[in-house]
Amino acid sequence: MGYGESVRGNAETSPGAHTVVHGPDPAQIESGGDRLGVHVVWELLLLVGAVGVGYLLWRENPDTLRGDGLRSLLVDGAVLGLLALAAGLSLRTAAVNLAIGPAAVAAALHMAEQGDRGAVAALGPAIAAGVLGGLLLAFVVTVLHVPAWAASLAAGAALVGYIEQRSGPVLPQGSYDPTSDALYLFAGFAAVAVLGGLFGALRPIRRLVGRLRPVADPARRRGALASVVAGGALVASSVLAVLAGALLGTPAVGPVAVVSGLDWTVLAVGTALLAGTSAFGCRGGILGTLLAVSLVTLVLTDLRASGLSASRWAVGAVVLGVGLVVTRLVEAYGGSRDDRGAVADSPNVDGQLHADWSVRRPEPLTDWAAALPPQPAESPRDQWDLPDWGTGRHWDPSRR
Numbered sequence: 155m156g157y158g159e160s161v162r163g164n165a166e167t168s169p170g171a172h173t174v175v176h177g178p179d180p181a182q183i184e185s186g187g188d189r190l191g192v193h194v195v196w197e198l199l200l201l202v203g204a205v206g207v208g209y210l211l212w213r214e215n216p217d218t219l220r221g222d223g224l225r226s227l228l229v230d231g232a233v234l235g236l237l238a239l240a241a242g243l244s245l246r247t248a249a250v251n252l253a254i255g256p257a258a259v260a261a262a263l264h265m266a267e268q269g270d271r272g273a274v275a276a277l278g279p280a281i282a283a284g285v286l287g288g289l290l291l292a293f294v295v296t297v298l299h300v301p302a303w304a305a306s307l308a309a310g311a312a313l314v315g316y317i318e319q320r321s322g323p324v325l326p327q328g329s330y331d332p333t334s335d336a337l338y339l340f341a342g343f344a345a346v347a348v349l350g351g352l353f354g355a356l357r358p359i360r361r362l363v364g365r366l367r368p369v370a371d372p373a374r375r376r377g378a379l380a381s382v383v384a385g386g387a388l389v390a391s392s393v394l395a396v397l398a399g400a401l402l403g404t405p406a407v408g409p410v411a412v413v414s415g416l417d418w419t420v421l422a423v424g425t426a427l428l429a430g431t432s433a434f435g436c437r438g439g440i441l442g443t444l445l446a447v448s449l450v451t452l453v454l455t456d457l458r459a460s461g462l463s464a465s466r467w468a469v470g471a472v473v474l475g476v477g478l479v480v481t482r483l484v485e486a487y488g489g490s491r492d493d494r495g496a497v498a499d500s501p502n503v504d505g506q507l508h509a510d511w512s513v514r515r516p517e518p519l520t521d522w523a524a525a526l527p528p529q530p531a532e533s534p535r536d537q538w539d540l541p542d543w544g545t546g547r548h549w550d551p552s553r554r
Contacts, residue, residue, distance in 0.1 A: 190355060192487040193430045193439035196480060200429075200445035207452040215459035228336035229401060231451040235343035236398035237422035238429065238447050239350070240391035245426055246354065247387040248367040248435025249295055249302035254395035255419030256313035257284065259410070261399025263317060266410045269328020269403065276328065280396050288392030292385030302388070314414045323409035331406045339401070344444050351440035360436065363387070367435035420470035425450050427477025432484050 208219070217223045237254055244251040261280045268276040287309065294305045332339060353359050363383055403410055427433060428450070429442030450473060457464040 188360060188437055188488050190439070190488075192484055193442060196430050196483070197439055197441050197445055200442065200449055204445055204449040204452060207449060207456060211452060211456045211459065214456070218455055218459050222333070225333040225336040226406075227451065227455055228340040229332050229406070230455065231447055232332075232336070232339040232343050233398045233401050234421070234425065234451055235340070235347065235443070235447045236394045236401075237418060238425040238443055239343070239347060240394035240398070241419075241422040242426035242429060242431045242438065242443055243350070243387050243394070244302070244391045245423070245431045245433065246363050246435060246438050247384045249384040249388055250306065250423065250433075251291070251388055251391040251395075252303055252306040252416075252419050252423070253287075253291070253310035253313060254391055254398075254422055255415035255417065256310040256317065257287070257392055257395040257415070258399035258402065258418055259413060259415035260313050260317055261396040262403035262410045263320065263324055263412075265328065265400050265403030266324040266326040269326050269330070269405075273328055273330040273400075277400050280400060281393060284392040284396035285389060288389030289385075291392070292388040295388060296381035296385045302384070306388075310416065310419070314416075317412055317414065320412045323411050325409050326403055326405045326407070328404060330404055332401050332404050333406050343447075347443040347447075348441060351438065351443065354438055355440055363436065417466040417470060420474055421450070421466050424470050424472075424474030424477045427481055428473050429477075430480060430484055432488070433478065433481040434485060437484050437488050 212219050218227060237258060240251065240254045244254075261284070264280050264283075265273075265276050268279075291302075291305055291309050294300060295302045354363065362379075401407070425446050426443065429446035430437075430439035431442070432438065450469070454464050454466075454469060457469075
């Protein structure tokens with residue numbers, strides 16, 4: 155049963171005494187009419203957290219929020235923002251792309267090696283490779299209908315093999331300095347994040363992007379439209395990861411280390427979840443991505459300015475853990491009342507992968523004696539005079 159198929163009833167009654175109960179109608183459960191109140195409350199908390207960390211950073215290290223320090227901070231926010239957009243877009247379509255981190259590092263190495271040809275000349279082949287890689291990943295996920303996390307993890311492993319062909323860090327050869335356009339880069343990310351959140355809040359768009367979200371058997375296909383939406387999200391997320399990597403491969407950032415890039419994946423996916431995007435797909439907020447990226451960037455900057463360890467693995471693990479809690483809150487309080495009613499009325503929501511056989515309770519008998527079979531007219535046989543099965547004889551108590 156596809157996502158958009160309609161089922162008139164949840165139960166089919168046979169003439170016998172059993173009732174076969176099926177799972178709920180996916181179109182009724184996931185109508186796209188989610189409540190945004192939980193997102194509004196959470197985004198207010200994110201705003202308070204970002205303002206609080208920014209105030210502490212201003213008091214302890216004011217140089218990081220002015221001049222060159224501020225421009226560097228904005229570039230860091232734009233890099234993480236592009237990766238968070240890539241992760242959030244793929245999460246909203248229930249086809250998470252775990253290859254975004256390795257893709258960003260591979261693009262950074264390419265830009266560092268080919269930057270002397272010019273930023274535009276070097277960026278073109280990188281974007282083309284991102285599009286082709288995204289199309290290949292989309293083909294595997296949508297046509298073969300396999301989990302996106304597994305397919306993208308395989309793609310990430312292939313990219314790590316490409317990365318590890320270098321023997322050491324690569325010094326960027328180009329001359330482009332992203333800090334000169336830091337404000338425009340961060341403003342561009344912020345505009346895309348807010349506009350994407352606003353469009354995602356519309357009920358038709360919300361339902362469209364969530365068509366691949368599993369509501370019954372996850373192995374069932376969701377239709378051509380769901381495949382097109384998920385495939386487009388995988389291609390777009392790959393391109394966004396390449397753009398983030400292009401910023402990392404500039405001289406202003408420094409030598410590009412030969413690393414797997416999975417730490418970037420953990421940090422980006424964690425930031426997207428922290429923003430209020432559900433790990434199950436479909437649901438998400440409006441300003442969450444902008445606020446979560448700002449908060450995480452300020453935390454990383456504060457850790458570096460304080461001389462503490464700012465490992466992306468450690469920060470990403472914490473952010474990802476908190477993001478999973480946020481997902482639970484979003485799923486618990488973000489569904490529409492109609493969807494909650496459909497789930498509550500369904501007799502087998504928790505057991506959608508198998509049919510639930512239930513025995514119909516018989517009606518109470520008013521006269522139990524009337525239900526007994528008629529007794530024979532001849533004299534009844536003694537209750538202990540039972541046949542000896544197999545011999546045809548009767549048991550006689552006098553033979554003991």
